[in-house]
Amino acid sequence: xxxxxxxxxxxxxxxxxxxxxxxxxxxxxxxxxxxxxxxxxxxxxxxxxxxxxxxxxxxxxxxxxxxxxxxxxxxxxxxxxxxxxxxxxxxxxxxxxxxxxxxxxxxxxxxxxxxxxxxxxxxxxxxxxxxxxxxxxxxxxxxxxxxxxxxxxxxxxxxxxxxxxxxxxxxxxxxxxxxxxxxxxxxxxxxxxxxxxxxxxxxxxxxxxxxxxxxxxxxxxxxxxxxxxxxxxxxx
Amino acid sequence: xxxxxxxxxxxxxxxxxxxxxxxxxxxxxxxxxxxxxxxxxxxxxxxxxxxxxxxxxxxxxxxxxxxxxxxxxxxxxxxxxxxxxxxxxxxxxxxxxxxxxxxxxxxxxxxxxxx
Numbered sequence: 001x002x003x004x005x006x007x008x009x010x011x012x013x014x015x016x017x018x019x020x021x022x023x024x025x026x027x028x029x030x031x032x033x034x035x036x037x038x039x040x041x042x043x044x045x046x047x048x049x050x051x052x053x054x055x056x057x058x059x060x061x062x063x064x065x066x067x068x069x070x071x072x073x074x075x076x077x078x079x080x081x082x083x084x085x086x087x088x089x090x091x092x093x094x095x096x097x098x099x100x101x102x103x104x105x106x107x108x109x110x111x112x113x114x115x116x117x118x119x120x121x122x123x124x125x126x127x128x129x130x131x132x133x134x135x136x137x138x139x140x141x142x143x144x145x146x147x148x149x150x151x152x153x154x155x156x157x158x159x160x161x162x163x164x165x166x167x168x169x170x171x172x173x174x175x176x177x178x179x180x181x182x183x184x185x186x187x188x189x190x191x192x193x194x195x196x197x198x199x200x201x202x203x204x205x206x207x208x209x210x211x212x213x214x215x216x217x218x219x220x221x222x223x224x225x226x227x228x229x230x231x232x233x234x235x236x
Numbered sequence: 237x238x239x240x241x242x243x244x245x246x247x248x249x250x251x252x253x254x255x256x257x258x259x260x261x262x263x264x265x266x267x268x269x270x271x272x273x274x275x276x277x278x279x280x281x282x283x284x285x286x287x288x289x290x291x292x293x294x295x296x297x298x299x300x301x302x303x304x305x306x307x308x309x310x311x312x313x314x315x316x317x318x319x320x321x322x323x324x325x326x327x328x329x330x331x332x333x334x335x336x337x338x339x340x341x342x343x344x345x346x347x348x349x350x351x
Contacts, residue, residue, distance in 0.1 A: 162318045166243050193246065198317065202248040205314070231249045 005029050006040055007087035010051065014100055021098070023089075030081065037084065038065055038076040053102040060215060063150030066093055067102050073152035073213040093155040095164060108164045109151045109171070116168060116176035116194065121187035131184040144178035144223060146216050147171060153210035153220055159203040166199035170210035170220035173201065177223035180230065192231055201227065255310045258303035265300045294348055301344040305337045 005027050013021035028043045038058055045051050054064040058077045065076040068091040070084055081088070096104035122131065154160045154169035168176065173195070180191050195201040201224070210220040272293075276283050287293060312333045320326045 159318065165241065194244065196247070196249055197243055197245050198248040198251070199243055199245075202252055203318070228249070228252065232253060235249055 002032060003029060004082075006081060006084075008040075008044065009087045009089045010044075010101070011091040011098075012051070012101055013098055014050070014052075025087065035080060035082075036077055037069065037079040037081045037088070040081045040088075041065075041076055041090075051102075052100045061148060063148035063215075066150040066152045066155075066215075067091065068093055073156045075150060075152070075215045078215050093151055095155045095161040096151070104155075106151060109154055109169070110149075112154070112164070112168045112172040113149065113175060115200075116172050116179070117187070117191070118175050118179065120179065120182065120185050121190075122184055123186060133183055137183040140181045140183075141178060143218055144174060144181065147174055147178070147218060148216060149175075150215060152213045152215055153218075156209040156213045158207060158209070159205060163199060163203055167203035168195070168200050170204070170224070173204070173227065174218060174220040174223045177227050180227060188230075189234075192227070192234060195227060196231060251310045255307055258307040261303045262300060262307065265296060265303075268296070288348065297348055298345065301341055301348075305341045309333065309337050 007025070007027045010024045010026060011021060012018070012024045026044060026048065028040055028047055030040055030043060034040060034043065036058075038055060041051075041053060041055075045053075053067065053076075055077070056062040056064045058065075060075055060078045063075065066073060067076055069076070069079055070089050073093060090102060092098050092102045092104045096106065096108065099105050149171060151171060153174075154171045157167075157170055159167050160169040176191060176195060179185050180188055185191075204221075204224050206221060206224075208221050211218075214220070272287065276287065288297065313330060316326050316329045316333070320329060
């Protein structure tokens, strides 16, 4: 790939200086090795060091560079910059308070994550080596444990936009099912009780934006369906 | 009052199930009603009266009205829960919706058994 120039339109807001957010038009020249959107953003940062965004691992594992790219949530480090329509419009994740530029306050998102007790609950004394699972039992956790908590799904969910304080959101519910499905966990009933609520679980209207945007190709809607399925089996 | 945040009302599953069950019943009844209408010998008021005078048709039509009202109650309540933030306004809207739907159900019974 040769050198090329990419046009950007970036959401800018510094609450210490700006009265209101605005969109900044800016372009950057990319080097042949720059493949991903994050590479371009790093070059933008070198050009205008007031631009703020989160980044860390640059390989789709930490989930810190989740932003809204041309109207769709995604990870900058996994998005090929040459596939994007120009000008590339970058905005912070929708529905969460903006701290500055592309950085959002994730407090509400993590409050919901913590509310589902995202850890194994087992009161039995730990065995000498490990708590065993059959291959089939372990298989059920595939597609669940890979969530990197980037918040792309929850911030693409209209139900989470309207009730971020009450609706657990797709990411929280996917992680809730990760522990409900775990045969080593002993708190399945408490976990289902915790979710049986018109807001916490039943705000999901199966819109499925979560599946559309998940950078790890996970399926929170299916996990939510399995939680409802377990609740029905328990109730009837 | 201190503004403490509480969630966990421990209901919702029955409503979620009922919404799906009533949807299936309404779809089946609509199909039944459409087929019966197309098979009617003539489209006239006496033919309609005769069709709806059958106790089984009245029974299934009444069930349809109940399903519609219950389905609408859950759907409209969901809209208020999604978009109306002040709890007082939400409660008032819930009550108005509930009273209206009960009234509509009564009205529908009146229409069905008047024919």
